[in-house]
Amino acid sequence: MAAIELKDVSKRFGNQTVIRNLNLWVEDGSFTVLVGPSGCGKSTTLRMIAGLEQVSDGEIRMNGDPINHLPPGKRDVAMVFQNYALYPTMTVRENIEFGLKNKKVPKKERQQLIEEITAVVGLEAYLDRKPSTLSGGQRQRVALARAMVKKPKVFLMDEPLSNLDAKLRAQMRTELIELHKKLGTTFIYVTHDQVEAMSMGDKIVIMNEGEIQQATEPMEIYQQPANLFTALFIGTPPMNIIEKDKIPQLHSHNKDIVYVGFRPEKVVLSNEPLEGGLTLPAEIVNREILGHETIYQMEMSGIPFKVKHYDHPLEEGMRLFAYIAYKNLYFFDREGRRMEVEENKADLQTVAGGVRVCP
């Protein structure tokens, strides 16, 4: 078990900087998820922790001790690769055993460890098979077993579920969460899938262009996004962002507010304008019926936004009032940073359909 700390870590490939002054604290025993669009540096960060990439600047520490100079094998970390990276010429047993053999673990102990681990991941019947004869899910388990058998202080996982089909992915997700609970070891998990991040992590680190946008618990990211990027990254469909000047119903003395955001699932649709929030007269342009929910594409005098509803589907072309309570509105400045304007709520005045709804 170990805590990992990244201090002012930078990574350059040639003259291109992919990671700039990254500071990250990974709690001992946490399930930390690094998430972001491709090319955001999340995999590079993971590979630097593993020792597969050298840091250009800064320091990586494990339990307070710098580990920059250590080769990957000496860092006491195990990694699960995106395409598993199983040794194709070795059997499942040899795959799991390879790391132990290199560590000169005695044969008896090796056998015991392999039995123990294969029972956990349910691979007993496949020990003498080659990886090429296994299904994707089974290969995934071999990769996990190979990592687990070394009893590492930290598990590193680089998009381990992205090669599985949707059903198996959901199942492995649950299994990984249970595995984390059982082992209690630090997990650092890289994904580009926000659903995976939200459902698995107890801490989410959202990255973009080599910088951390926000690092906190899943619900806090959802409820308190730090900036436009995180607000748009988490949630399906993403948060609606509209320039403040395009909403005549919203008046504010705060000149710093440039963008206003609200989540599609927080919108209430009604036939009458409602009080105590922002009310936008709008028309349903399009709808996606998903069974338990419906996503509406709405338009208010040329400005599109999305609404998610769980009620019976409404007809296209209907003219309605979209109501968003004050507490569900988010405000961003010109740079996209979120602004806390809680105490200034009275400062906001809403005019709906020419009628002042709120003083």
Add this chain to the structure above:
Amino acid sequence: MSLNTLRPYLMVAPSLIIFLLFFIYPIFYMIYLSFTSWNLISPDKTFVGVANYVELFQSQDFRQVFFNTVIYTVLTVFLSLTVALLLALWLNKSSAIYGIVQGAIFSPYIISLVSVSLLWMWMMDPQYGLLNWVLNLFHLPPSPWLTHTDTALLSLVVVGVWKIVGYNALVFIAGLQSIPKDLYEAAALDEASQWATFARITLPMLSPTLFFLLVVNTIASFQVFDTVQIMTQGGPVNSTNMLVYYIYEYGFDFFKIGYASAAGVVLLVIVGVMTVFHFRFMAKRVHYR
């Protein structure tokens, strides 16, 4: 038969005729000739049964030629594969200088062996040759190279290895580059030593390449001719005479066509067996994913 059913046969006829005329017919004609006594000129071909084969297998010369060929093949294949693998491991990097070196070691493969054989003869000259001059430079005893029965076959091996090693190295490099990088990363995380990484990952992953080269090189070496013809004519004292040159000698120097054909059939069988082995192996080639 209507034109429509005939058409496909007409379409393939040209290539089929060429194939039968220039590939199949000569083989059967050679097998036929191996049962005759003929001097290439006279109109009569006397049928002699298996007499040519009996003479062949009783011949002390043929036995020596056969063993020469085997020794030459084993040495050439072993050395060229080992050296090529070492070169490939060293050259498996993407930088301009390594590209140039790769090209340089590949060039012998595309140069005519006949002209290069003359260069090697000059370099291997015991008195004025470059190689003995180099040996002398390091205070090593000079070698008689092609002029002595002990060293002549080895000298041909040197040329044979030099010729093929660049090709082998190139194929090995291609093989090395097809090994996924993440296997090496996984091995690094598994704390594998350099030797363990090579023995347990690189070499097994390279085995299809290795076996391909092994078979192709063996078949090619078994049919060595140019260097023998140009550099030694089988001498001194038959020490460098090998199968194909032996056949050529009997056919076109001694005009014993029947006897040469019998030797040709033996070569055909040996190479045929190796080819079958090759195809069998290719079918079983390790495939991952």
